[in-house]
Amino acid sequence: MRALRLVFFSCVALLLLVGCGGETATESDKLNVVATTGQLHDTVSNIAGDAVVLTGLLGPGIDPHAYKPTQKARRALDAADVIFYNGLFLEAGMGEVLDQLAETGEKAAVVAVGDNLDAEQLLGWEGYDYDPHVWNDPLLWRDVVTQVRDTLVTADPDNADLYERNAAAYLAEIEATHDELTALYDSIPADKRVIITAHDAFGYLARTYGLDVKGLQGISTESKASANDVITLADFIVEREIPAIFVESSVSKDAVEAVQAAVQDRGFNVVIGGELLSDALGEEGSDGATYLGMLRYNAQTITDALKK
Ligand SMILES: [Zn+2]
Numbered sequence: 001m002r003a004l005r006l007v008f009f010s011c012v013a014l015l016l017l018v019g020c021g022g023e024t025a026t027e028s029d030k031l032n033v034v035a036t037t038g039q040l041h042d043t044v045s046n047i048a049g050d051a052v053v054l055t056g057l058l059g060p061g062i063d064p065h066a067y068k069p070t071q072k073a074r075r076a077l078d079a080a081d082v083i084f085y086n087g088l089f090l091e092a093g094m095g096e097v098l099d100q101l102a103e104t105g106e107k108a109a110v111v112a113v114g115d116n117l118d119a120e121q122l123l124g125w126e127g128y129d130y131d132p133h134v135w136n137d138p139l140l141w142r143d144v145v146t147q148v149r150d151t152l153v154t155a156d157p158d159n160a161d162l163y164e165r166n167a168a169a170y171l172a173e174i175e176a177t178h179d180e181l182t183a184l185y186d187s188i189p190a191d192k193r194v195i196i197t198a199h200d201a202f203g204y205l206a207r208t209y210g211l212d213v214k215g216l217q218g219i220s221t222e223s224k225a226s227a228n229d230v231i232t233l234a235d236f237i238v239e240r241e242i243p244a245i246f247v248e249s250s251v252s253k254d255a256v257e258a259v260q261a262a263v264q265d266r267g268f269n270v271v272i273g274g275e276l277l278s279d280a281l282g283e284e285g286s287d288g289a290t291y292l293g294m295l296r297y298n299a300q301t302i303t304d305a306l307k308k
Pocket of ligand 1: 065133199200201278279
């Protein structure tokens with residue numbers, strides 16, 4: 001009796017501390033995961049659900065090329081068990097921090113998803129080894145889904161079934177979205193299939209859906225467009241009678257507006273066809289707030305503007 005009472009009281013004491021036989025995992029038991037870009041954050045979220053504590057670093061409108069980690073971001077990175085980042089020098093201002101964290105060997109995993117893709121599938125770029133905007137090819141992004149799944153399964157085998165199930169469902173959703181995008185882009189007349197933006201973020205999209213792409217600043221937002229670039233692009237737009245050019249949520253609109261003005265000087269009118277989500281997801285609650293929503297939003301915006 002005395003022993004039973006002891007068990008009872010220790011259980012009450014335990015209940016007060018952590019809960020006795022109730023919820024199986026508390027927040028602190030869960031894997032702590034950080035993802036840099038919105039695209040990656042949403043992908044991890046689809047696979048992990050609420051089985052992990054997930055933090056995203058780059059919110060809507062944030063330019064990953066120029067981003068430097070804040071104090072808060074540093075704390076999140078330090079506390080993480082697993083870090084997913086795009087790699088291929090997308091997060092140029094975070095490279096050193098991420099390398100250091102990987103070198104400590106204290107993390108369960110630090111994964112540069114882009115660096116792990118098959119190099120033959122990657123586009124090259126002047127001044128860089130590879131074009132880092134790999135999310136714009138959803139079929140290529142499927143490999144990122146499997147990387148995230150496998151990393152989580154290894155780091156947290158108790159939830160392996162959940163990660164595998166969620167990843168399979170998400171892969172099917174990505175493939176269905178790809179079919180939708182194919183139909184949309186195919187509806188643009190052949191001679192108008194050109195995406196003109198401030199920086200070249202849509203190379204993979206152009207390759208996947210058979211469009212041309214022209215960016216003013218090249219692949220990174222770190223270099224500035226010259227007056228000569230503006231003139232060359234304006235001449236091209238006039239010659240091809242391209243109806244619309246696009247601004248981006250994470251890049252200054254000045255360069256695109258300069259092109260529009262130069263086109264007008266040449267007696268042709270090109271409209272700003274809308275704001276594309278190139279490197280960051282849309283605001284919470286908007287059509288582009290998820291990775292697949294972003295792809296659909298861009299496809300709709302581009303086709304609406306170029307079909308006119
Ligand atoms: Zn970019």
